[in-house]
Every structure is written in structure tokens, then in C-alpha cells.
Amino acid sequence: MSQLFPNYLRDEIDLVDGLGSYVYDQNGQSYLDFMSGIAVSNLGHNHPKVIQALSEQAEKIWHSSNLYSNSLQEKVAQKLTMGKDYLAFFCNSGTEANEAAIKLARKATGRKKILSFKQSFHGRTYGALSATGQPELQAGFFPIVEGFEYLPYNQLPPLQQQLDETVAAVMLEVIQGEGGIIPAEKEWLQAVAKLCKANNTLLIVDEIQTGMGRTGTFFAFEAYQIEPDIITLAKALANGIPVGAMLGKSGLAEAFGPGSHGTTFGGNNLAMNVANTVVTEINQPAFLAKVADKGNYLLNELTKLTTESVKVKAVRGKGLMIGIELDSPETLQQVIQGLKEEQLLAIKAGKNVLRLLPPLTISQEELAKGANIIKKVIMETN
Numbered sequence: 001m002s003q004l005f006p007n008y009l010r011d012e013i014d015l016v017d018g019l020g021s022y023v024y025d026q027n028g029q030s031y032l033d034f035m036s037g038i039a040v041s042n043l044g045h046n047h048p049k050v051i052q053a054l055s056e057q058a059e060k061i062w063h064s065s066n067l068y069s070n071s072l073q074e075k076v077a078q079k080l081t082m083g084k085d086y087l088a089f090f091c092n093s094g095t096e097a098n099e100a101a102i103k104l105a106r107k108a109t110g111r112k113k114i115l116s117f118k119q120s121f122h123g124r125t126y127g128a129l130s131a132t133g134q135p136e137l138q139a140g141f142f143p144i145v146e147g148f149e150y151l152p153y154n155q156l157p158p159l160q161q162q163l164d165e166t167v168a169a170v171m172l173e174v175i176q177g178e179g180g181i182i183p184a185e186k187e188w189l190q191a192v193a194k195l196c197k198a199n200n201t202l203l204i205v206d207e208i209q210t211g212m213g214r215t216g217t218f219f220a221f222e223a224y225q226i227e228p229d230i231i232t233l234a235k236a237l238a239n240g241i242p243v244g245a246m247l248g249k250s251g252l253a254e255a256f257g258p259g260s261h262g263t264t265f266g267g268n269n270l271a272m273n274v275a276n277t278v279v280t281e282i283n284q285p286a287f288l289a290k291v292a293d294k295g296n297y298l299l300n301e302l303t304k305l306t307t308e309s310v311k312v313k314a315v316r317g318k319g320l321m322i323g324i325e326l327d328s329p330e331t332l333q334q335v336i337q338g339l340k341e342e343q344l345l346a347i348k349a350g351k352n353v354l355r356l357l358p359p360l361t362i363s364q365e366e367l368a369k370g371a372n373i374i375k376k377v378i379m380e381t382n
């Protein structure tokens with residue numbers, strides 16, 4: 001019997017090893033990894049440079065404390081902000097990055113209200129949970145943090161109605177991940193950014209799932225020509241070593257003065273040395289172009305299913321973040337099980353969307369193999 005809280009619905013396989021795009025369970029069975037630990041292992045498993053970064057730092061100092069200067073944090077911050085006018089704060093997870101964003105937005109603006117979107121996901125701690133537009137996830141945990149309102153995603157009129165000079169921030173994902181792989185429409189997101197500017201409202205873009213090259217650009221928002229005031233990152237930032245980051249415009253610095261916010265572990269040396277390597281590997285034009293190409297290939301292959309199978313309602317996404325909307329939650333369960341039997345791991349998003357998040361380093365051959373398995377399993381599901 002498990003000694004663990006039953007808060008996760010766990011599959012019985014226990015992944016004990018990994019190499020590249022493959023993972024191995026307790027019985028030595030291999031699986032093609034099309035979920036990357038939920039968009040975490042973007043450089044795949046056992047990446048030699050990531051191992052080197054971890055082991056080099058493991059023999060120096062793991063943790064120093066944010067009471068001291070930290071050149072590794074400075075280095076990662078420099079790489080993440082890419083010469084733009086942002087400052088960085090490091091923490092340990094996605095939800096903490098969003099907590100920092102929410103606190104910073106309220107303190108910097110002196111305003112209380114934050115607008116976020118239906119079926120969004122921002123994390124499980126109280127602030128991030130309160131920003132999350134999914135009543136099922138909040139059920140039983142009231143009172144949540146006040147001041148949040150949830151608007152329909154990709155719709156402008158409700159936002160135009162709600163957004164005024166009392167709103168501290170608008171918080172959104174560029175592609176809603178947990179909510180069902182729902183990309184923001186370009187005109188909408190650009191209009192949101194404009195409205196925010198007009199009201200001196202901060203735009204918080206949660207790139208925790210979409211960032212780190214996942215969609216073929218380093219940040220997903222880059223494809224929309226917008227400039228967020230605050231950006232949050234976590235998941236793939238250190239390829240599996242827990243770390244999160246919040247980037248904010250340097251004009252917000254005063255609101256996060258000494259003693260205003262902090263964390264013991266945040267940005268520790270071990271996590272930072274790995275993050276430095278991961279960011280360096282991913283943030284290269286040639287690497288990102290390949291992710292975009294692989295994503296286009298996968299999307300094209302899978303889009304054929306919309307005409308070939310009545311079970312497939314839509315195929316959408318960007319780069320290597322792709323969702324296949326199926327006709328029901330039951331079909332989705334059958335497909336996930338069928339894929340596992342064919343030795344491919346994928347997960348769900350929303351109620352009936354199959355979510356594909358292979359490592360960004362996946363080879364064309366592995367990608368084609370995965371696409372064929374997915375097509376076969378979906379075609380054989382009845």
C-alpha cells in the first residue's frame with residue numbers, strides 16, 4: 001500500500017531511467033517520451049552537458065544564501081533577459097514565480113484587481129490558485145485570495161468592459177496548457193497588450209509551460225510582437241532541477257526593495273549552474289529553428305487525423321506543444337492507454353485533449369515514429 005497522499009492519480013509504471021527521448025520503467029520497458037515530465041525535460045534525459053553542469057557544481061557549493069551576491073544568478077539573469085530592460089528574481093517552482101508576479105504587480109501599481117482567464121492554470125499555492133480560472137481546482141479550498149476575476153479567453157469585449165485603471169494586472173498563458181492547448185489569437189493578444197498599456201495595467205505572461213523554446217521561439221510571446229511587463233518561467237528552466245524565475249521590467253524594481261520578498265532556496269548555485277547550461281543550449285537560433293520545423297512536421301502529420309478519424313475534433317498548438325482534441329474523455333483515456341501499450345507516453349490536457357510535449361531534442365526519426373504510433377492508435381480506437 002502506498003504511504004503517499006492520494007493527491008495524484010498515478011499510473012503504475014515507475015520511470016527509473018532515461019536516455020535522450022526514451023524513458024525506462026522498473027521492468028526495463030522502454031517508452032518514447034512524448035510528455036517530457038510535463039514540459040520539463042526539454043533537452044531530453046541524461047543530456048551530457050546538463051550532467052556536466054550538475055556534477056561540476058555538485059563538487060563546489062550547492063547553496064550559499066540570498067544574503068550574498070551570486071554571480072551564477074547574474075549570469076542566468078543576463079541570458080534570460082537578452083539585453084532587454086528586465087530584472088530577474090529566482091525561486092523554486094512555477095507557482096512561486098506566479099506568486100512573485102502577483103505580489104509585485106499589486107505592490108508596484110497599488111491596485112488590487114487582477115484579471116485572468118477561464119480554464120487557465122497558474123499553480124496550486126493560494127495566490128496562483130486564485131489566479132487559476134478553474135473552479136474544480138479551487139473547490140474545497142476557500143477562502144481563496146480575493147481580487148481575481150476570470151474572463152473568457154480569446155474574447156475582447158469582456159476584457160474591454162473590465163479593464164480600467166483599477167486593474168493591477170492581466171495574467172495569461174500564450175497557449176493555455178493544462179486548459180487544453182488553446183493558443184491565443186494574435187489580434188486578441190496584441191489588443192490585450194495595448195489595452196494594458198492604455199490603463200497602466202501590467203501584463204503578466206505565464207511562460208512556465210510555453211517558454212524555454214517549447215513553441216519554437218525562446219518565449220512563446222515573441223511570435224506575437226508584444227512586450228510583457230512580467231514573465232514567469234519554471235518547468236524546463238533547469239531540465240528537471242527545481243527552479244523558477246520571474247522577469248519584470250526594471251521600472252518595477254522599487255516595489256521589490258530589500259526585504260520585500262524572498263525565498264531560501266531560490267536561485268541556488270546547483271539550480272543556477274544547470275539553468276545556465278540549459279538556457280545556453282536552447283536559446284540559439286539554429287536550435288529554435290529546428291524546434292519550429294519539427295513542430296510543423298508533427299502538426300502537419302497529425303492534422304491529417306481530423307479528416308481520417310471522426311474521433312478527432314481538432315489538432316492545434318505550436319512548436320512541440322501540440323494538442324489533439326478528441327470527441328470525449330473516454331476516447332482520450334483509451335488513446336492514452338493504447339499509446340502506452342505501444343510504448344509511447346503522452347498526457348491529457350483539459351477534459352478531452354491529448355497533449356504532446358516531446359523533448360525539443362527529439363530526432364526526426366523518433367518524431368516520425370511517434371507520429372505513426374499516435375495515428376495508428378487513434379485510428380484503431382473505437
Ligand SMILES: *Cc1c(COP(=O)(O)O)cnc(C)c1O
Pocket residue numbers: 093094095096098121122123124173177178206207208209210234235
Ligand atoms: C505547470 C504550470 C504552473 C505551475 O508550476 P509548478 O512548478 O507546478 O508550480 C503554472 N503555470 C503554468 C502555465 C504551468 O504549466
